[in-house]
Amino acid sequence: MTARNNSFDEQAVLHELKQFLPALSPGKTFTYRNPLEGFQEQTFDDALRHASEMLGYRTTLSLEEYRSLYNSKRVKPGVLEKVLVEKKGAANTFEWQDKVLMKKFPAAAESPSKIGKLRANWQKQYKTDLDARVHPRLFRILGNYLDHGVSDWKFPVRGKGFLDSMREVESNSFVSAFNTPRARNLLLQASSSINDLLTVIVGDEMLFKQYLFDQQFAHRGWSGLVATLEIGREISPNGSNITLRELIVFELLLEIDVLDDRLGRHWEPLSYRLPAPPEDLFAPVPVGEKSEVLAIWQEAVEWSYYEAILAELRQDPQNTRNQTGTRVTETTFANAVDSLCIIGQPSLLRSVTAEHRAFRHGYDFSLDPNGEMLEEILEAVVPSLGVANLECFFARTGLAGMDDILTDQMIGLLGLADTARGDLQAPLPAGLTKDFEPMRLLCVVEQFPETVLEVIDRLAVQSTCVGRRSVGRRSIALWLLNEWVHLVVIDPVSRELRVLKNRKMITYKSAPRIVIEDAVH
Known part of the structure; x- marks a missing residue:
C-alpha cells in the first residue's frame, strides 16, 4: 500500500479522542461527562452496540444475567x-420471545471489537509487540511526571510542560529514555508533529x-487521565501539566x-506491508x-x-393519600441507584414512597x-443526574474493560487505595455496584406534553455554560x-x-399481568 493524501486533521482527531476516552481525574474529581460522550449523537441502544463492537466496552449485562x-x-x-410488542410488533412477539428466553448464541470471539486490529500488524509483520516494549517505560515516566507523592523517583524538572521537561532531562542527563539516536534527536529538535511521526x-x-x-485505547486509562487533566486545565500540585498531544x-x-x-533501519511504515485495507474502525x-x-432485556x-412508580404517580395526588387499597407499593428492585427524578408540585413529590431513592424538584406548571x-430546570438536572446515573449503570456492566498495567503511580494519582487494584474499570469500585441493577434515569415531569416538547425543541438549538466547561x-x-x-410527562x-x-x-400503557412459572435457560 502506498501513502495517499487524506488531509489528516490533527486537532480534529485529538478532539474526537478526548470524547471517546474514559474520564479519569486525580482524587476522583467529578468530571461531568457522559462516559460514552463520543456516541451521544446516537440513540442509547445504537450507542451501546457501537461502543461494544468498536471499542470493546461492556455496555450491558450478559444474556445469562x-x-x-x-x-x-x-x-x-x-x-x-410489552417491550417485545413495542419493538417487534404483535405478529412477531412469539418468535422473538423464543429468541429472548431460549436461544443460544455463539460465544463471543476472543477479540470481538475492532479496536487494536490495525496495530496488531506490527506483531504479524515484524514479530514486534510494541505495547510490551513501550508501555513499561511510558507508564513509569508518566507516573513520575504526574506524581502526587507516591513515586520513589522524583521527576527532576518541574513547572514545565511534559515534552519540554523531557527535553531538559534528555539534554542534561547521562541516562536517556531512548535506546537509539533517531527518536532522541527528534525529541530534542522539537519540530516533529504528530503527522510527521505517523508518516x-x-x-x-x-x-x-x-x-x-x-x-x-491500548492504555485507555492513562490516556483518559491525561485527556481529563487537559480538558480541566488542571496543574498537579508539583507544577506539572500535560496534554494528550504531548502524550x-x-x-x-x-x-x-x-x-x-530491534530492526535497525530495516523496517518500513506499517501500511506498506498490509495485504489489504484494515476493517474501518468507524x-x-x-x-x-x-x-x-x-x-429488549x-x-x-x-x-x-x-411500572410500580408510574402507577403511584398517575393517580390524582390530591386524593391518593386518603384512599385505601389503591396505593401501589410493589417494587421490583431494591437497588435502583440514582434512577429516578420527579419534577412537579409538592403533592406529586410526596406520592413517591420513601423506599424509592428519588431526586425531587418542586415545580408548578x-x-x-x-x-x-422547566427549561432551566432540565438544563441543570438532566446532564448532572444523567451522568451520575450512567456512572452507576456502566460501573455495574463493567464498561471500561481496561487492560492497563495498573502501576502504583496511577493508583496514587487516582486517589485509590491498593485494595482498589482491578477496580479502575469504572469510576465507581465494582464492589459497591455489584448489587445494582443497571437502568437509565427516569425523569418524570408534571406539565402538558406539548409544552415539554416545545422546551426540548428550544434546548436543541441553544447553548450555555455549565461550570468551567x-x-x-x-x-x-x-x-x-x-x-x-x-x-415521562404527566x-x-x-x-x-x-x-x-x-x-x-x-401514551403510556401499563403492562398486562402475566404469570409464567417455567424458568428460562
Whole structure:
C-alpha cells in the first residue's frame, strides 16, 4: 500500500479522542461527562452496540444475567411481552420471545471489537509487540511526571510542560529514555508533529486516525487521565501539566525507538506491508440479533422497576393519600441507584414512597405556561443526574474493560487505595455496584406534553455554560431525544402519562399481568 493524501486533521482527531476516552481525574474529581460522550449523537441502544463492537466496552449485562433476573421474577413477564410488542410488533412477539428466553448464541470471539486490529500488524509483520516494549517505560515516566507523592523517583524538572521537561532531562542527563539516536534527536529538535511521526511509522494518511485510536485505547486509562487533566486545565500540585498531544508525540517517539532498536533501519511504515485495507474502525455497526435481544432485556429490566412508580404517580395526588387499597407499593428492585427524578408540585413529590431513592424538584406548571422555568430546570438536572446515573449503570456492566498495567503511580494519582487494584474499570469500585441493577434515569415531569416538547425543541438549538466547561444545550436535548434518559410527562389535568419514544410523545400503557412459572435457560 502506498501513502495517499487524506488531509489528516490533527486537532480534529485529538478532539474526537478526548470524547471517546474514559474520564479519569486525580482524587476522583467529578468530571461531568457522559462516559460514552463520543456516541451521544446516537440513540442509547445504537450507542451501546457501537461502543461494544468498536471499542470493546461492556455496555450491558450478559444474556445469562438478564435471564437470571427473569427467573428470579425481577423482570416481569408482562413487561417483557410489552417491550417485545413495542419493538417487534404483535405478529412477531412469539418468535422473538423464543429468541429472548431460549436461544443460544455463539460465544463471543476472543477479540470481538475492532479496536487494536490495525496495530496488531506490527506483531504479524515484524514479530514486534510494541505495547510490551513501550508501555513499561511510558507508564513509569508518566507516573513520575504526574506524581502526587507516591513515586520513589522524583521527576527532576518541574513547572514545565511534559515534552519540554523531557527535553531538559534528555539534554542534561547521562541516562536517556531512548535506546537509539533517531527518536532522541527528534525529541530534542522539537519540530516533529504528530503527522510527521505517523508518516514514519504508518505511512498512509488514511490510516493515521485509526492508528491513534488503536494506540491510545491500548492504555485507555492513562490516556483518559491525561485527556481529563487537559480538558480541566488542571496543574498537579508539583507544577506539572500535560496534554494528550504531548502524550501521543512521546509515545510515537518511543515506538520509533523500539523499531529502530530491534530492526535497525530495516523496517518500513506499517501500511506498506498490509495485504489489504484494515476493517474501518468507524464504519457503522450493523444490528445483530443478539444485540437486539440484549436491548429488549435492558428495556424489560428498566420498565419492570418503573411500572410500580408510574402507577403511584398517575393517580390524582390530591386524593391518593386518603384512599385505601389503591396505593401501589410493589417494587421490583431494591437497588435502583440514582434512577429516578420527579419534577412537579409538592403533592406529586410526596406520592413517591420513601423506599424509592428519588431526586425531587418542586415545580408548578400553572406558573410556567411557556415552559421557561422547566427549561432551566432540565438544563441543570438532566446532564448532572444523567451522568451520575450512567456512572452507576456502566460501573455495574463493567464498561471500561481496561487492560492497563495498573502501576502504583496511577493508583496514587487516582486517589485509590491498593485494595482498589482491578477496580479502575469504572469510576465507581465494582464492589459497591455489584448489587445494582443497571437502568437509565427516569425523569418524570408534571406539565402538558406539548409544552415539554416545545422546551426540548428550544434546548436543541441553544447553548450555555455549565461550570468551567461549555456545554451545548443541544446535548441536553439529546439526553432526552436519544433516550439516554427516559422521560415521562404527566398531564396535570387528565393525569394521563406520555412517554418520549422515538422522539414522539406516546401514551403510556401499563403492562398486562402475566404469570409464567417455567424458568428460562
